[in-house]
Amino acid sequence: MAEVLYRKYRPMTFKEVVGQKPIKLTLQNEIISHQVAHAYLFVGPRGTGKTTLARLFARSLNCLNRTEKESEPCNKCSVCQQITSGRSLDVIEIDAASNTGVDNVRENIIASSQVPPFNSKGYKVFVIDEVHMLSKSAFNALLKTLEEPPKKIVFILATTEIHKVPETIISRCQRFDFKKIPQADIVKRLTEIIEWEKVTVPEHILTEIARRSEGCLRDAKSLLGQVISLSQGKVTDELASLVLPTSNWHEVDNLVEALRVHNVATALNQINKLVNEGVDLHNFTLDLIDYLRQIMLYQSIGPSFNLDFPENLIASIKKHAQDFPLADLSRLLNIILDKLTIKETLIDQLPLELACVEFLLTEKSEINQIANITEPAKSEFKVKNIITSSDDIAKKLQLNWKKILEETKPFNHSLSAILQTSHPVSTNNNIIVIGVEFDFHLQQMDKPNVKSHLAKVLSEVLGQGVTVNIQVDENYISNHQIFKGKNDKEVGEILDTFGGEVV
Numbered sequence: 260m261a262e263v264l265y266r267k268y269r270p271m272t273f274k275e276v277v278g279q280k281p282i283k284l285t286l287q288n289e290i291i292s293h294q295v296a297h298a299y300l301f302v303g304p305r306g307t308g309k310t311t312l313a314r315l316f317a318r319s320l321n322c323l324n325r326t327e328k329e330s331e332p333c334n335k336c337s338v339c340q341q342i343t344s345g346r347s348l349d350v351i352e353i354d355a356a357s358n359t360g361v362d363n364v365r366e367n368i369i370a371s372s373q374v375p376p377f378n379s380k381g382y383k384v385f386v387i388d389e390v391h392m393l394s395k396s397a398f399n400a401l402l403k404t405l406e407e408p409p410k411k412i413v414f415i416l417a418t419t420e421i422h423k424v425p426e427t428i429i430s431r432c433q434r435f436d437f438k439k440i441p442q443a444d445i446v447k448r449l450t451e452i453i454e455w456e457k458v459t460v461p462e463h464i465l466t467e468i469a470r471r472s473e474g475c476l477r478d479a480k481s482l483l484g485q486v487i488s489l490s491q492g493k494v495t496d497e498l499a500s501l502v503l504p505t506s507n508w509h510e511v512d513n514l515v516e517a518l519r520v521h522n523v524a525t526a527l528n529q530i531n532k533l534v535n536e537g538v539d540l541h542n543f544t545l546d547l548i549d550y551l552r553q554i555m556l557y558q559s560i561g562p563s564f565n566l567d568f569p570e571n572l573i574a575s576i577k578k579h580a581q582d583f584p585l586a587d588l589s590r591l592l593n594i595i596l597d598k599l600t601i602k603e604t605l606i607d608q609l610p611l612e613l614a615c616v617e618f619l620l621t622e623k624s625e626i627n628q629i630a631n632i633t634e635p636a637k638s639e640f641k642v643k644n645i646i647t648s649s650d651d652i653a654k655k656l657q658l659n660w661k662k663i664l665e666e667t668k669p670f671n672h673s674l675s676a677i678l679q680t681s682h683p684v685s686t687n688n689n690i691i692v693i694g695v696e697f698d699f700h701l702q703q704m705d706k707p708n709v710k711s712h713l714a715k716v717l718s719e720v721l722g723q724g725v726t727v728n729i730q731v732d733e734n735y736i737s738n739h740q741i742f743k744g745k746n747d748k749e750v751g752e753i754l755d756t757f758g759g760e761v762v
């Protein structure tokens with residue numbers, strides 16, 4: 260049934276082909292305008308319509324009923340029917356992945372291409388599937404033919420691995436890159452098929468089939484066929500679960516939650532519970548990756564990002580997107596990807612997406628580091644340094660504190676008043692940190708114009724350029740007493756020494 264469904268609903272016209280719109284349009288234009296190339300290269304993942312379009316193109320070129328301005332084959336004339344059933348002598352399909360394919364290229368193609376098509380108005384079309392599997396000598400033979408192509412011959416070379424095709428061959432072909440088929444397009448096609456088959460399949464099962472097929476329509480049709488063949492006209496979740504690998508989204512969500520809150524015990528228990536229940540861990544891991552990726556993308560892109568999930572999961576993903584730090588998400592995805600042994604089935608674009616996120620994260624952390632230089636972190640906030648220090652700056656500040664208060668008065672009375680209850684707590688190169696008692700003092704002082712005025716006064720007093728930072732001093736009471744006491748003592752000592760007044 261599965262295989263039957265796949266063949267039965269193979270598109271017979273360009274209109275029916277799902278996806279690959281630019282390729283379809285170009286081919287159709289070439290048919291109508293008689294601008295057919297000698298060689299085409301169809302590149303792309305399996306199950307994306309390469310062979311289907313190659314056959315369709317061959318039918319259109321040879322159809323007896325097709326009119327000049329039409330690009331679709333009639334699919335009814337004898338030639339169309341021969342091609343469809345694989346009996347045409349003018350359309351030769353070779354699978355290079357099989358051993359005979361290699362020999363065929365060398366012997367059959369070269370000889371056969373010299374014979375004009377039986378259909379005098381049509382073309383002889385060679386479709387070589389998995390062309391990258393050809394041997395070096397077969398490629399050489401093919402290249403010779405491509406260099407001097409006989410009239411009315413068209414080569415269509417299809418491959419999933421373009422890097423294995425020699426550059427000399429590629430450069431002689433018109434190349435088309437086939438894309439994976441979007442999930443929504445696959446669901447649409449599956450919906451059409453179940454209508455023709457007169458069976459009922461819930462939409463969430465169709466979505467799950469499309470997800471599992473990863474852009475390969477052939478796989479999607481095959482899975483649908485298997486699901487339908489088990490049912491008596493009505494597909495239930497239970498029947499579908501016999502064919503489709505079960506998704507444990509609830510368990511995935513639980514694990515993500517445990518990881519988000521850094522609860523290792525819950526995470527490990529969860530994994531072992533899954534193993535005991537016989538859950539396929541490989542599939543589970545792929546689901547986990549997909550889920551984390553959706554959270555990361557939703558967080559980075561925002562509501563315009565279209566979540567490819569059933570409704571009930573979308574709410575959970577949105578919640579995680581709000582709470583899961585982006586840095587943790589990208590780190591977690593990287594760690595999981597590193598531990599994974601099979602990487603082929605992964606989402607193609609994920610490594611690139613992660614690279615982008617990480618790039619932005621490093622940028623952010625660098626900005627934070629720069630910010631830390633101008634605003635010393637609490638750990639660098641060595642209160643005792645200035646209070647107990649007897650270095651030059653500390654001495655000057657202690658001696659001149661009253662003068663500093665006086666000089667700020669004309670600028671702002673309340674600033675001077677706040678300064679009276681404050682004290683310098685530390686120096687870091689040319690930054691003087693002033694400690695205040697209360698948050699509202701901080702708010703009043705931590706303004707660019709206030710800080711720049713204060714810096715100007717301090718620079719004059721100290722005889723060197725300084726900048727100022729304001730912080731609430733967590734040890735305010737003791738520090739302030741030490742500063743004041745020491746200040747009085749030092750000033751006293753200096754007064755004794757000089758026998759005069761400090762201005």
Ligand SMILES: [Zn+2]
Pocket residue numbers: 321322323324325332333334335336337338339340
């Ligand atoms: Zn026809």
